[in-house]
Amino acid sequence: MLVGYARVSTKEQETRLQLDALRRAGVDLVFEEKASAVGDRPVLRACFESLSRGDVLVFWKMDRIARSLRDLLDFAELLSKKGVSLRSLSEPIDTSTPVGEYLFHNLGAFAQLERSLIRERVFAGQVSAMRAGVRFGRPRLLQPDRYPLITRMVDAGLSWSEISRRVGVSRATARRAYEDSRGVPRRVYKSRPVFEAVNQM
Numbered sequence: 001m002l003v004g005y006a007r008v009s010t011k012e013q014e015t016r017l018q019l020d021a022l023r024r025a026g027v028d029l030v031f032e033e034k035a036s037a038v039g040d041r042p043v044l045r046a047c048f049e050s051l052s053r054g055d056v057l058v059f060w061k062m063d064r065i066a067r068s069l070r071d072l073l074d075f076a077e078l079l080s081k082k083g084v085s086l087r088s089l090s091e092p093i094d095t096s097t098p099v100g101e102y103l104f105h106n107l108g109a110f111a112q113l114e115r116s117l118i119r120e121r122v123f124a125g126q127v128s129a130m131r132a133g134v135r136f137g138r139p140r141l142l143q144p145d146r147y148p149l150i151t152r153m154v155d156a157g158l159s160w161s162e163i164s165r166r167v168g169v170s171r172a173t174a175r176r177a178y179e180d181s182r183g184v185p186r187r188v189y190k191s192r193p194v195f196e197a198v199n200q201m
Helices: 016-024 042-050 069-081 098-131 144-155 160-167 171-181 194-199
Strands: 002-008 029-034 056-059 085-088
Touching: 002 016, 002 042, 016 029, 029 042, 069 085, 085 098, 144 160, 144 171, 160 171
Parallel strands: 002 029, 002 056, 056 085
Antiparallel strands: none
16 A cells, blocks of 8 residues: 655644655655644655555655665665555655665665765864864863962872862863873773673673
8 A cells, every 4th residue: 555644844834845746756644734844744654554555655755754775774764664665746755665665775785875975074174173282071170280280289298189179170180180190101091892791690
């Protein structure tokens, strides 16, 4: 059975254009929703629950169903487990045919490639910024020019509580600053892989 889904945001007035297109496509049942793509969509959830093996979910455009290609791919995977296909009336998306399914999975490969390229560009930008002197992460709570002051207070016999109070940082921060000024190497804790920790539980 062909099942249609039409959606407009709350700022739009009606779904007539989508409904007409769905009816011309021979859709038997239409779920109509007026809601933003960001918030909860109970009608889409009801539509999903009503679908059964062999059905085809038809929609006007991809953005009526999902916020991004990744969302659409995830949704298509859920539908595939139910034996349901996807068909767009405005884009070359139709998983009810072998060729359409092949093209749709190619979209997923392109989406993965795009994410990889974006990560590479972000990493390259960070490396370039670091070479230019840009620091990432939280700013230092205690600048290195304050380290000698902490050293003098330690040599004078002040407690870490008193030192941290005078400098205005925690005891741990004050102690790390002192150790850094003396060249004391920090302890490195190696974490186990998640699967290893889980298997030993």
